[in-house]
Amino acid sequence: xxSVTQLDSQVPVFEEAPVELRCNYSSSVSVYLFWYxxxxxxxxxxxxxxxxxxxxxxxxxxxxxxxxxxxxxxHLRKPSVHISDTAEYFCAVNSGGxxxxxxxxxxxxxxxx
Amino acid sequence: DAGxxxxxxxxxxxxGQEVTLRCxxxxxxxxxxxxxxxxxxGLELLIYFNNNVPIDDSGMPEDRFxxxxxxxxxxxxxxxxxxxxDSAVYFCASSLGETGVQPQHFGDGTRxxxx
Numbered sequence: 001x002x003s004v005t006q007l008d009s010q011v012p013v014f015e016e017a018p019v020e021l022r023c024n025y026s027s028s029v030s031v032y033l034f035w036y037x038x039x040x041x042x043x044x045x046x047x048x049x050x051x052x053x054x055x056x057x058x059x060x061x062x063x064x065x066x067x068x069x070x071x072x073x074x075h076l077r078k079p080s081v082h083i084s085d086t087a088e089y090f091c092a093v094n095s096g097g098x099x100x101x102x103x104x105x106x107x108x109x110x111x112x113x
Numbered sequence: 114d115a116g117x118x119x120x121x122x123x124x125x126x127x128x129g130q131e132v133t134l135r136c137x138x139x140x141x142x143x144x145x146x147x148x149x150x151x152x153x154x155g156l157e158l159l160i161y162f163n164n165n166v167p168i169d170d171s172g173m174p175e176d177r178f179x180x181x182x183x184x185x186x187x188x189x190x191x192x193x194x195x196x197x198x199d200s201a202v203y204f205c206a207s208s209l210g211e212t213g214v215q216p217q218h219f220g221d222g223t224r225x226x227x228x
Contacts, residue, residue, distance in 0.1 A: 032214055043117070043204050043219030044156075051214050089154065094214075100169060101217065103156045 002027040002095045006104035007024075013081055014112050021076040021107045022056065023091030033074045034101070035065055044090060050074065057096040086111045115139070117220035119205050125226045131193040134223045137186055146217060147190050148204040150215030156204075162188065171181055195227045 003026045013019045025031060032051050036044040048059025055067040056092040065076045074091060119136040126132055138145050147159040160170040165182045166180070173180070182188040192199055202224050206217040 034216060036216075041221070043206070043221050044217075045219070049214075049216055078194040100158065100161065105155045 002031070002093050002102050004102050004104040005047045005092050006091055006107050008107050009105065010108045012110045012112055015083055016080045018079050018082050019077065019085075019109065021089050021091075021109065022075065023074045023104060025072050025074060025091070025093045027072075027093060029095050032094045033065075033067060034094070034113065035059065035063070035074075035076050036090045036092060036103075037061075038088045038090065038106075040087075047076070047089070062105050081109070081111050083111050083113060085109060117205055117207050117218050119203075119204070119220035119223050121223060122221065123224045123226075125228065127135060127228050128196055129194045131222055132195045132225060132227075134190040134203050134205075134225070136188045136190070136205030136220060138188070138205070140186070142207035142218070143185070144208045144210070144217075145182060145188050146206040146208075147188070147211065148206065149201045150204060150222070151201045152174050192200075197227045200225055200227050 005024045007022045034049045035047040037043045037047050047063050048057045048065055050057045050067045058064045063078050065074055067074050088106045088108045090106050093100045094101045120135045137199050143164050145162040148156050149159055150156045159172045159179045162182045178192055201204045202222045204219050204222045206219045208215045208217045
């Protein structure tokens with residue numbers, strides 16, 4: 001079985017400050033990991049994904065995430081946030097097979113001017 | 114490129130009425146997913162189709178919910194009869210392939226309110 005834990009439901013951060021959104025996963029096999037972003041009144045959009053290879057993955061809008069197998073983590077980071085980054089962020093895991101992706105409960109990032 | 118298209122964007126109806134939500138996946142995608150999002154339960158997978166065939170409907174809440182995919186470019190999610198607890202945002206997503214490495218592309222959702 002696979003699962004995802006997003007430890008923080010809300011993260012307030014000042015504009016231009018760095019941010020880290022935490023994600024831990026559980027799976028008995030190799031995993032594919034994703035971060036999605038959801039802006040108000042919209043569907044989820046892919047930020048970045050880890051399939052294999054380099055553990056540091058770069059995504060859109062200046063975000064990056066690092067896959068840490070020993071800590072079963074896939075934390076999302078951005079060195080300097082902008083007001084437009086205010087949104088909800090979802091971590092997701094897939095252990096292969098037919099694509100049943102498990103989503104975390106989401107972290108609301110609030111960027112304060 | 115056109116993304117996943119859902120209709121209607123908003124639906125308000127009275128308890129007991131039939132509700133039909135529609136989805137047009139991205140052309141060429143062969144996997145389609147219906148999700149429900151609520152504050153209490155987050156994002157829940159209701160049903161997954163691959164090549165128009167339902168593969169996993171274990172997330173469908175009960176017999177009042179049904180989903181069909183008559184062809185590669187159209188899917189419906191029907192609730193009959195509807196109840197206030199069905200109020201939520203319903204998302205359709207599509208992706209290419211079967212191996213789980215391809216991301217899902219989401220529509221903008223249907224916000225459903227059952228009075």
